[in-house]
Amino acid sequence: MLQRQVQAKIFAKRNPEEEREAQEWIETILGEKFQAPYEDTLRDGQILCQLINKLAPGSVPKINTSGAQFKLMENIQKFQKAIMAYGVAELDVFQTVDLWEKKDISQVTTTIFALGRTTYKHPEWRGPWLGPKPSEENKREFSDDVIAAGKTAIGLQAGTNKGATQAGQNMGAGRKIILNK
Secondary structure, three states: OHHHHHHHHHHHHOOHHHHHHHHHHHHHHHOOOOOOOHHHHHOOOHHHHHHHHHHOOOOOOOOOOOOOHHHHHHHHHHHHHHHHHHOOOHHHOOOHHHHHOOOOHHHHHHHHHHHHHHHHHOOOOOOOOOOOOOOOOOOOOOOHHHHHHHHHOOOOOOOOOOOOOOOOOOOOOOOOOOOOO
């Protein structure tokens, strides 16, 4: 009973629109359509390894195409290691069981989006991209004169009160003290 509730909650996290977007991105890069449902196509890690090899050639030199389950699970681990080397934060990388046992496909999709955002940081990649472009630092340097002048000005966010105060302001009910007798 509890396991069914947990599975239902995890399944509810899935976003079909994001999965479709991630699938289309992968299909566009690899130049071929998925032959099975999203999670079934990704499950053995072969497509994911092909994907990272397109983004960063040679990232996964040997992709296991057959063999025991552990050999195919090894593909997923190779993909995870390769995308972290590519720049995806470890925090954004799904656990192997999330995909292999289909425990949390939404986390797999989140990882694919993280990979898509990371491609923006690689000028050698000409697209397509997935997800919004990450923000970049826009550091500004100010002279001492400009900093000093800024300390004397009232910021526009502060506004002006034109002499008004909060004196006499009464908001809500007053405080009442009730003594039990």
